[in-house]
Amino acid sequence: MHTAFFLLLGASVARFLLRHPGSPSTPWIIVLSIALALLYVLGPALGAAPTVRRLLWLGLVVAVWVVLVVLAPSFAWCAVPLFFTALRTLPPRAAVVLVALLTVFVVAAQLKLSREFDPNLLLAPPAIAALATAVFVHMERQAASQRALIDDLIRTRRELAATERREGTLAERQRLSMEIHDTLAQHLSSQQMLLQAADRTWDSDPATARAHVRTATGIAARGLAEARRLVHDLAPPELEGGGGLADALRALDAGPDIEVRFHLEGAAAPLPDRVQSALLRIAQGALANVREHAHARTAALTLSFLGDQVVLDVADDGAGFTEPRPGTRAAAGDRGHGLPAMRARVRQLGGTLALESTPGEGTVLSAAIPLEPPA
Numbered sequence: 001m002h003t004a005f006f007l008l009l010g011a012s013v014a015r016f017l018l019r020h021p022g023s024p025s026t027p028w029i030i031v032l033s034i035a036l037a038l039l040y041v042l043g044p045a046l047g048a049a050p051t052v053r054r055l056l057w058l059g060l061v062v063a064v065w066v067v068l069v070v071l072a073p074s075f076a077w078c079a080v081p082l083f084f085t086a087l088r089t090l091p092p093r094a095a096v097v098l099v100a101l102l103t104v105f106v107v108a109a110q111l112k113l114s115r116e117f118d119p120n121l122l123l124a125p126p127a128i129a130a131l132a133t134a135v136f137v138h139m140e141r142q143a144a145s146q147r148a149l150i151d152d153l154i155r156t157r158r159e160l161a162a163t164e165r166r167e168g169t170l171a172e173r174q175r176l177s178m179e180i181h182d183t184l185a186q187h188l189s190s191q192q193m194l195l196q197a198a199d200r201t202w203d204s205d206p207a208t209a210r211a212h213v214r215t216a217t218g219i220a221a222r223g224l225a226e227a228r229r230l231v232h233d234l235a236p237p238e239l240e241g242g243g244g245l246a247d248a249l250r251a252l253d254a255g256p257d258i259e260v261r262f263h264l265e266g267a268a269a270p271l272p273d274r275v276q277s278a279l280l281r282i283a284q285g286a287l288a289n290v291r292e293h294a295h296a297r298t299a300a301l302t303l304s305f306l307g308d309q310v311v312l313d314v315a316d317d318g319a320g321f322t323e324p325r326p327g328t329r330a331a332a333g334d335r336g337h338g339l340p341a342m343r344a345r346v347r348q349l350g351g352t353l354a355l356e357s358t359p360g361e362g363t364v365l366s367a368a369i370p371l372e373p374p375a
Helices: 004-017 026-046 054-072 073-089 094-111 118-202 205-232 244-249 273-294 338-350
Strands: 259-265 298-305 311-314 351-359 364-369
Touching: 004 073, 026 054, 026 311, 054 073, 054 094, 073 094, 073 118, 094 118, 118 205, 118 273, 205 311, 244 259, 244 273, 244 298, 273 298, 273 311, 273 338, 273 364, 338 351, 338 364
Parallel strands: 259 298
Antiparallel strands: 298 311, 311 364, 351 364
């Protein structure tokens, strides 16, 4: 639109100079044309908002243009860019009034310039003004719709980012709670049991009591190592020796009064670190439940490699419990954080967790995790 304005202004000046050579008004035409061009260039620097300076600027532009049209009616065609300038600057109703006045002035100037009456000169300027106004209003509505859409997209992105941050925070809290339950809480529970056993036998069997204390000290050292690795988000220390998951499971215990046996079935295959960590934590959590709730004498860990999946079974000969109906929470087996944490670990790896228990006949927990086929 700016380019069109300057082209029309230049064409009007050239037309006047060619058709009226030596006219006394030529200096005024040149000066006013330069003034109008300079004023028009100054407009964008004042912004688009209808401020006092912007309104004064628009008034000066229109006034200079009116004088030019009075001196040379051919300058009337510069009105089209001025229509858009008025529509951008003024409120809608005021802009329409100004456009109508400018149109009337253009019609009068063209009729004055014409030697005979021409209906086109009477009808063409209003049609052009109406078309320019309609185009501008349509463009403004589209721009407003696009701005609303962009604002909505930005707001949605912010809400989505906030939701993702909240979900990430909750997921991290769940991960930490599972890690704390499967490591630190179990170590503290084992230490408590050992120290209580040492306290009961301190006078009658000092050697056994000291052995319990030494064992508790070792568990405390492992718990400290677990805490440090948890802070640094490292793998379980039991998996750092190079022996793999089988050796880590073989080294687990459930306390001084429970015998833990380990069985390996199938040809051991390399497992991803996430799978090894998850199965080790599940085994630790299951043994913690055996120690705290089952009143068992023995517990058996079985790690089975079945080609397309790896299965960990933890069985005990304890008291067992009655399984709850679907949709209810177990009174003994699902209390606390142990089983929900195990289910969450298995679910994250696309596996399944099964629990079977009969009162008086013990409990069997089975975690099956699918393995990707070898490339």
